[in-house]
Amino acid sequence: VPAAWMAALALLAAWTTAMVKPGGGLGGMFQNMVKLGSTASSAAVVQDRAPSWDTLTALLHDQSSADERSFRQQLHDGTLPHASALAKMRLFGKSEADASRITLYRDTAAWCPYCEKVWLLLEEKQVPYMVEKVNMNCYGDKPAWFWAMQPSGGIPVAKVDGKVIRESNDIMMAIEQAYPERPMLPREDSAKAVAVRPLLTLERQLFSSWFRWLTSGMNDGAQRHNFLALMDEVDAALAAQGGPFFLGEDISLVDCMFAPFLERMAASLPYYKGLLVRTNSRWPHVQCWFSAMEVRGPRCQPLTSSTLFINHGLRVCCLPQER
Template identity: 40%
Template sequence: ALRKEGGGETHVEAGLRLFGRSEDEAGRLTFYRDHAAWCPYCQKLWLQIELKRIPCRIERINMRSYGAKPKSFTSKVPSGLLPVVELDGRIVTESLVIMQMLEQEFPGGDFGPYGPAMLPAPGDAEGLARANKLLKLERVLFSDWCGLVFRPSVPGAGLFGGGAMGAFEKTLSAVDEALGETAGHWFMGGDAPTIVDLQYVSHVERMNASALYWKGMQLRGAGRWKNIDKWFDAFEQLPEYRATQSDYYTTVMDIPPQYGPGFSSGGDKQERAAAVIDGANWRLPLKQSTRDAEPLTAHAEAAGEQAAREEAAWELSQNG
C-alpha cells in the first residue's frame, strides 16, 4: 500500500516516489528505466533519484532483448534507448547528462532541499577538475573491462589474451589509489556518494561478477584493492543501493543480451569460479558469508537466515 502511494523503501516495482512531497511535484519528472533492473545506466540514475529524494513517476520499459518497445515510448524516444527522463515536458537522454541536469534542477546539500549535493559547487575549480579527471578514468576502466571480458584470448598470448588483464589491473589500481586520496570512502570525500561514485558503481558491480565468471579473477575481497573494497562496503550500508544491487548469477546472465558474449579464459581457477556462480554445487541450506568470492552483504548476514527465507517465500508467492 505504501508503495502505491509513493512511499516505502526503494523497490524495483515502485511507480511513484514522493518522499513526503505532493503528487503535483512528482508530476514534473517521469523516469523511464528498464523493467528488469538490468541496465547499469538506469541504475546510476535510479540511485541518484533515491538518494536525493526527488519526487517522480517511474515508467518501466522493456529492454530490446524482451522484444519491441511500446509505441507510447518510441514516439517520444525514437532510438528506444534507456534511461530517459521527461522533465516539465522536455525529453532528456544520456545518463550522465540527465544526472547533471537533475543536480541543477533539484539542488541538495547547502544549495537546496534535495538530499546531498552530488557535484562540486560551480566555483569549486579544484573539485570540478577532480570530478572530470575521475569521470575520464572511469571510461578507461570501462574500456579495459570490455577488452578483457568481451574479446577472446589470443592463442599463445597467455591465459588472459595479451595485455588485457594487465591493463585492467593497472587501471583498477589507479582507481583504488584515487579512492585513497580523500577522507572517508567516497571519490570526492564527504559523507555521501556523488555523481562520480554513481558513475562508477553500476559498472564496477558488473565487473565483480563478470571478471570472476569469465576470467577467474576476483576483484572484490582479494585484498589487493582495499579502497575499492571499503567503497563497496560503504555502498552496501545504503538501503537505496542494496535495493538496486544484483547477484552475480543474474549479472552474468543479463550481460550478454546487453553487451554481447563474454569469453571464458578456461583453466581450473576460471572453471571453479564459473561453477560456483552457476550453482553447480549449490545445496540447501546455502552457507554464505561476507568472505565468499561473492560476498554476502554485512546487512544480509546481520539479518539472518530467517529473514532470507521470508524474502524468498514472498518473492516466490509473487510469481503466480
C-alpha cells in the same frame, strides 16, 4: 476457458490415452491426437472452475501478513522507506504533483546499468519522481509511443519539467541542476571540483577496458594487464580523496556513475575471467568503497543486482553467443 486451452488439454489427454493403451505406441498416440484434436474446441471438454480475480485478490489479502499488506500499500502510494524495482512512484514526503516533474523511463527488469545510475542519483537526492518501464531490446519489444519519443530506442530516457532528455549523463546533470537542495557535486570553486572530470574520464576508461576484455577472446593477457592498471588508478584515486567515496567522506554523483559498472565488474570477472574485484587485497580502497556503498542503508541497497542476475544479463545482452 479459451478454445486454445481446451485444445491443449484435449491433446494432453490424447497423449496420455495413447501411451497407456496396450499396443497403442506412437502411431496410436498420433491417431488419438488427431481424433480428439478435431473436437478440442467443444465447450463440453473442460468446465471452468477457476476462482475469479476478485476471489484471488481477497484470498491474497486474507493470507498476507500485516507487513506484506503495508508494503503493497506503500508501494502504491509511493511512500516505501527504500528503493524498489516495483515502484512506479516515489514521493519522499512530497506530493504527486511534485513527482510528476520527473518521469524516468527505465528497463522493465531493472538490470540496465545506465538506468541504475540515474535511479541511484534520484534516490540519494530524494527527488520525487514517476517511473515508466520499457523493455530492453534483448528481452522484448518497445511500444510505439516510446520509439516516437526516443528514435534510437535507447534507455534511460527522462522527462524533466516537460523536457525529454535521452542520455543518462545529461539526465543526471539536469536533475542536479533542477534540484540543488541536496547537492551531489562539489561547488565549482571548491578543491574537490577539480577532481570530478578526471574521475569521470577514468570511469569511462575502466568501463571500456572491462567490456573489451569481457567480450573478446583476443589478447587476453594484454587486456587483463590494462584492466589491472586502471583498477590500480581507481584505488589510488579513492585514496587521494581520503575515501571511502570518490570525493571523500560523502557520496556524490561520481559514485553514482561508478556504482553500476563496478558492481558488474565485481560480479562478472570472477565468473568469466577468474579475477576477484570486490575482495582483492590489491585494491584496499576499492574494498572500502564497496563496504561504504553497501551500508548506505535500506534506501538504496535494493537497487543492486544479484551476481547471478548480472551474469545472466551479460550473457543474454552483451556477450557473444556460443554457436
